Amino acid sequence: MELIIHENDEAFDQLELNWNSLLNNAVTHSPFLRFEYLRNWWKTRGGGEWQEPSRLLIISAWQGTRLVGIAPFFSTINQDGVEVLALLGSIEISDSLDLIVSLDDHELFCSEVWKLILLDDHFPKHLEWYNLPIGSPTLSTFENLARQSGVRVIQEIYQPSPTIPLPNSFDGYLANIDKKQRHEIRRKIRRAEESGRNVRWYITTQFTELDEHIDELFRLMALDPKKAEFFTPLMRQQMEGCIRTSFDHGYLQLAFLEVDGKKVCVYFNFDLDDKIWVYNSGYDRDYNDLSVGWVLLGYLIEYAIQLGRKEFDFMRGDEDYKYKFGAIDRPVMRLSITK
Numbered sequence: 001m002e003l004i005i006h007e008n009d010e011a012f013d014q015l016e017l018n019w020n021s022l023l024n025n026a027v028t029h030s031p032f033l034r035f036e037y038l039r040n041w042w043k044t045r046g047g048g049e050w051q052e053p054s055r056l057l058i059i060s061a062w063q064g065t066r067l068v069g070i071a072p073f074f075s076t077i078n079q080d081g082v083e084v085l086a087l088l089g090s091i092e093i094s095d096s097l098d099l100i101v102s103l104d105d106h107e108l109f110c111s112e113v114w115k116l117i118l119l120d121d122h123f124p125k126h127l128e129w130y131n132l133p134i135g136s137p138t139l140s141t142f143e144n145l146a147r148q149s150g151v152r153v154i155q156e157i158y159q160p161s162p163t164i165p166l167p168n169s170f171d172g173y174l175a176n177i178d179k180k181q182r183h184e185i186r187r188k189i190r191r192a193e194e195s196g197r198n199v200r201w202y203i204t205t206q207f208t209e210l211d212e213h214i215d216e217l218f219r220l221m222a223l224d225p226k227k228a229e230f231f232t233p234l235m236r237q238q239m240e241g242c243i244r245t246s247f248d249h250g251y252l253q254l255a256f257l258e259v260d261g262k263k264v265c266v267y268f269n270f271d272l273d274d275k276i277w278v279y280n281s282g283y284d285r286d287y288n289d290l291s292v293g294w295v296l297l298g299y300l301i302e303y304a305i306q307l308g309r310k311e312f313d314f315m316r317g318d319e320d321y322k323y324k325f326g327a328i329d330r331p332v333m334r335l336s337i338t339k
Helices: 010-023 035-048 103-119 137-148 170-175 179-193 207-221 225-230 233-248 285-290 292-306 320-324
Strands: 002-006 058-063 066-071 073-077 083-087 126-133 152-159 162-165 199-203 252-259 262-272 275-283 311-313 332-338
Touching: 002 010, 002 103, 010 035, 010 058, 010 066, 035 233, 058 073, 058 103, 066 103, 103 137, 126 152, 137 152, 137 332, 170 179, 170 292, 179 285, 179 292, 199 292, 207 233, 207 252, 207 262, 207 275, 233 252, 252 292, 262 285, 262 292, 275 292, 285 292, 292 311, 292 320
Parallel strands: 083 126, 275 311
Antiparallel strands: 002 058, 058 066, 073 083, 126 332, 152 332, 162 311, 199 252, 252 262, 262 275
16 A cells, blocks of 8 residues: 655645545545535635644555545644644534545555554644544544554544434424424424415525525524624635535535525535535524524425435534434544654
């Protein structure tokens, strides 16, 4: 297995052809590991989350002409002023990260990457990897490799990440959640539909509407003061790039609820790998009487079931409404190793 270290932006051009096809069979398949997402993320350093000095340290592994694995790394300075080796996408806006390698090649790839990290001075002394899914074999493999090398390793839960396993019907879904919440979802949807107002929902499908819908997404999100503060110019550039690339590649789900022709609620999701990934949302609090957030969410869960999706993933965060809709926790992890 030949390992190549890529230390400049040309790495993305060199690996673009094979990146997503490798990801399709990887141990973790996430929209936040896709080529177009991470290339866009690096351009803005996560919407300004990371400052200079930050440098790419992507490792690709080859067997002949076959790309075996990608370790999408970069080095940066963490909040404690320590140089660390992090996963591209870290930390705040990419909810699920990992190495990109199939299960068949995983053990050998991880072993070779660890040897390189351990011996090569290109790589910082400290490794801090966030948002690894709790079921990823990368966690146990690197913990074992670190312990065998006699170095310090910490594995811990970083954040909850609630998800809904979806049955074959919406009635089946409702039957699986708390009785009180089941009645509440039905009641709120019925109240909106019987309000006498023109209530409809739809998903953006036309390129010609995308600019307008991006503006409406940001308007509705910014009605929340915390999200308005979050929307720096660089973060808006990051998010807009993410929306456009996911639309171009066919997995954007940008859904709106309208009341009397006015957009009052939005969900910015990804539809990928037989699941819906709920990335962000916004709503107009002037329409709280219609529970527009719950109503659109109910429609989207029903639609996901109709499409045959297997999960409705709320991703990171322990907001109460996620559990009321029947989500269960599958936390994401932090792995810290000091060479």
